[in-house]
Amino acid sequence: MLSSAAARYSSSTKFPVFATYNFLHSFSCSLTRKYYLHSHSPKPNNISDAVDTVTRLLHMWPPPSRSHINKILGSIVKMKHYPQSDGFCFLYTQENFQDGLSTSRCSFDYTIKGLCFNQNVGKALDFYDEITSKGLKLDEVSYGTLANGLCKMGKTTSALKLLKVMRRRLVKPNIVIYSTIIHALCKEGLVNDAHNLSFEMTDHGVPPNVVTYNNLIHGFCRMDQWQQANQLLNEMISKGIQLDVYTFNIIVDALCKDGRIVQAQAVFARMVKSDQRPDFVTYNALIDGHCLTNNIIEAKKVFNKMVENGLAPHIISYHILINTCFKMKMVDEAMDLFKEMHSRNLVPISLAEDYQLNVRTYTAMIHGLCKEGFLDEAVALLDRMEENNCLPDSITFNIIIRYLLENNENDKEVKVLSRIIDRGVLKK
Template identity: 25%
Template sequence: MKTFGPSPNVRTYTIMMNFYCTNHSGQQPKVDIKEAYKILKEMWEIHISPSAATYSVWVRGLCRVGCPDVALKFIRMLRYENQPLNSYCYNAIIHGFCAEGEVKKAISVFEEMSNSGITPDICSYSILVDGFCKFESIDGGLCLIQGMQENNIKPTPISYSSILKGLCEIGAAKIANDCFHDLTNSGCKVDQTAYDILITGFCAQGDLSSAHELLEEMINNHLAPDASIYERLIRASCHAGSADTAMKYRNMMVQGGYLPDTVTCNFIVKQYCTDGHVMGALNLIDEMMDQGIVPNLYTYNVVINQLCKDENTEEREGRVLEALHLIDEMVDQGIVPDLYTYNVVVHKLCKDINAQKALEVITVMLKRDMFPNVIILNTLIDGFIKQSYFKKANMFYRGMLKLEITPNVTTYTILIGMLCERKKVKDVYRRRKVKKAYTLFRKMIREGINPDKICYTSMIAGLCGIEDVNKACALFREMQKGELLPTVVTYTCLIDIFCKLDQMDEAKKLLKMMVRQNISPDVKTYSCFIDKFCKLHRMDEAEMLFDRMRKENISPDVVTYKIMIKGYEIVGNSDLAYEMTDEMRQVFNIPDNSI
């Protein structure tokens, strides 16, 4: 145009300047204020007078790069030189100050605009209303709405949307609803955005009935709810714990021509599982696939987790098989199960004392080029130990080391527990195993893995079992130095061995220490003392402890009763032995011929 004609005019230059002053929705170029200024400067140099529209574009560009103060100085200079200005110039600066939270400066520009003879328009008011609601006060926004009406400027949906949003954000959805209906009754046009804001507000407050009323009102006013409104209602219903209500909104959404995305469906799947209605979740997954909505890893993991949580003994095996079937279905869908998926199933199988089946799952994992992590291997090792497959458990521990999978505190705790808690074996064999556990215990510390209170307690229990009191007490002190509070089990292990070794003073010291640390003795703790007193023929002290237990609401168990009965028999008090036996039968519903 410059070379061959026609020559660019003020409109051409304004269009070019607008291009450089506009953010193109993430595309390049963004606001290039230097290029925009070159165009404005060129207009001045070739004596093309910029119009009010040109200046408004330049001012808007300055505000978009965060320079509303510079823009204000510029229009003041223009006003001084009697250059053309319009409301767009001032609105851009008002918006610029509001965007930076400088609402007082925005008000000042608004007043300056009025004083300079340019009447604020609907856009001027709407920008200020939004600024007040975001950064100042909603009351100020309402005053501006009132000012608009006094100046015969009818508020638009944009104007009052800011008020409604502000009220909803401070948890005043009911006031927002009243304000909305006051505005509509005064003749303001109702739009979908306002309903969206109000429904969102009520959903955030958990007021689903009010949200539903607005949905029905919206439909009655011939405004079609969009996908986002239904999604909010679905999520709010799930948060309220009603998967059925969420499904109702999902069906309405589909009837309205919108397919919910996978994330929205996942909310309902999760809620069905939380409610224990896993079949509802499985049916929804089938429905999703029929509609072309692809379930993702999260969808399947939620359902698999719930299937493996089911404690119904009649359906337990079927639930686990269903979980394994879902893993195969995931693979068929091209969804790669993660370690969490497999860990849930392996944990369930091991919990159900089926470590062999869990091992088959591990084999499938390996075929799919997925290696188990320390959590899965810990679960498997624990499962084999519970089934007394100690060699296999040890084999997997060695396998961890060969695969360079670092054992963690849980691994060591499981293995130490295995070595320390094996009962009904010869003393020599047991002593050897406990020593092996102690070596393992020290190894984990050397490797920088700090034992937790469970690990310490297992080791202390093992040492007490072979009457190595010195090492057990040393670990107890080490535990306290490490600021790990011993548990009632820890104390009971030590009290039991001191009682057995006739060191009653030490046992009593530990009992007092427990009380000082607010650790309540349990039935096993008291039974240790009662058993020793009975063996020493000190039945008065045994009876005193037995009564103390009941005063502290600790119910004696069958073992405690049998200890007392045997104690009475030892001292030749058959009457009290008979009374205690009769009491035990009544408390535990034991038939006469079973004792």
């Protein structure tokens, strides 16, 4: 159980000793080692083939090369599977091989990575207990995977305890492990704790890099602690650490959200001067900043500049502008932007994200039309939404039903309600 497995780091750390198993059977393989290795690819087509291959290889004597087995284990991890199969007995039989520990660490890394990837962090910790109780040692890669898994499950305190375990076992945490935990602490709003950890890592001979600083700056900006964020920026510059696109995007976005658009534009200018090419995240932050102050003219200028610089506007750009146009009762402009959005060949980030943004954009359009009294146009847009394979959600339907009721459009209301029932949004 994850809670019990992760809880071991909340107090004194004690690792139980498990019985040693010997899974490698002492019998001859009916196939010659040479024939089997040549007839089985290290990149199996499916999970069953992979498990079968590992199991047969384990029954060979002398044993096959670990690199061959590791390639198959890597393929299993990439398939996002961790079957409880005899094929993984190899991971528990290190004592059967006499040519050194380090050659099979990759196998342990794959196993821990597979378990953590599938959110079985508790099992990964149990596996860690078992191999360390046999005197086997893990490197910083395996510890980093465990720390990442704990952080993703919200067990940041346990990840911090893991750092102490590493030091006791004379394994030096690397920059990736520290940055992972710092990111998790900042995400939880524990920015001061994250900052203290950055001092600790420096004391242990691991200087922060641009990723570490980005996490801390983002954390302080989210907490409106601008002085600390600015101090970290100056620290980066004094240490010769170059600000990257993510650094500038964090600052521009935070300033825009705080209504400090003039300062955001100054940072944008410095970004360009530093030979860091703004991306659509940068431009969207500025567009949103102008829209928050109802400056739609400047927002459109930024939008046009983005296109002129060779960046295809994302649906987010249109969503921000359309919402603002309706907010300012600029219905015609909103409709023009909506038509333009559909006429452009937008570059998607991901299908799932684009689908959700499409629903939100249509809903914003319908809401804006309803507010301005264009109910027929709103119902027509609802029809068009479904024709474009973008199904309305409960929010979309709630908006249009409310306005139809308020305007005594009973016939239209009944038709929309029937549609809601047909879609399964509302049961009869």
